[in-house]
Amino acid sequence: MSQTSPATHVIAYRAAERLLDSGDPRGALTLLDPLVSAYPENTSARLLRARAFFLGAQLRSAEQEFMLVLEREPDNAYAHFALARTLQRAARGEEALRHFRLAAALDPKPDYLARARFGEQP
Known part of the structure; x- marks a missing residue:
């Protein structure tokens, strides 16, 4: 530029x-x-x-960027959800579920809730 x-x-x-x-x-x-x-x-x-x-x-770069955003904005539901999708895609399901649940707790959107699987064991 x-x-x-x-x-x-x-x-x-x-x-x-x-x-x-x-x-x-x-x-x-x-x-x-x-x-x-x-x-x-x-x-x-x-x-x-x-x-x-x-x-x-x-995926590693995506994870790092999402984590930087969450360090600054720990209540950013979208960043938690997107990080969860990144971790899920990297076959890190348990870590992904944690962030899916955080996203749903922060913003109970239907797609966030569906991925959070509340009531199920991790």
């Missing part, structure tokens, strides 16, 4: 969202990496970057 103004970063973020929605996680990461470097505390950019890692099957 030749310009690094806040407006340029917003445009890059929106473009990365569109790339991710169209199935191009690598393209999204190309736009998000400089944005996260410039604003490492930006939770929205980190969440989008974590989603891009997840959709690109870079």
Whole structure:
């Protein structure tokens, strides 16, 4: 990116969202990496970057990004849910269930509740 103004970063973020929605996680990461470097505390950019890692099957990187978000926002239900999906995909079911349950406890959305399997043993 030749310009690094806040407006340029917003445009890059929106473009990365569109790339991710169209199935191009690598393209999204190309736009998000400089944005996260410039604003490492930006939770929205980190969440989008974590989603891009997840959709690109870079599970370890996705896990690290989701964990960074949760360090800053431990009550972020979406981050718990997405981390759980990442752990589940990495065949770490017990850890995933813990985060599915945290997500459902924080925000009882039907899809969060379904994955939480309350009433069942881990």
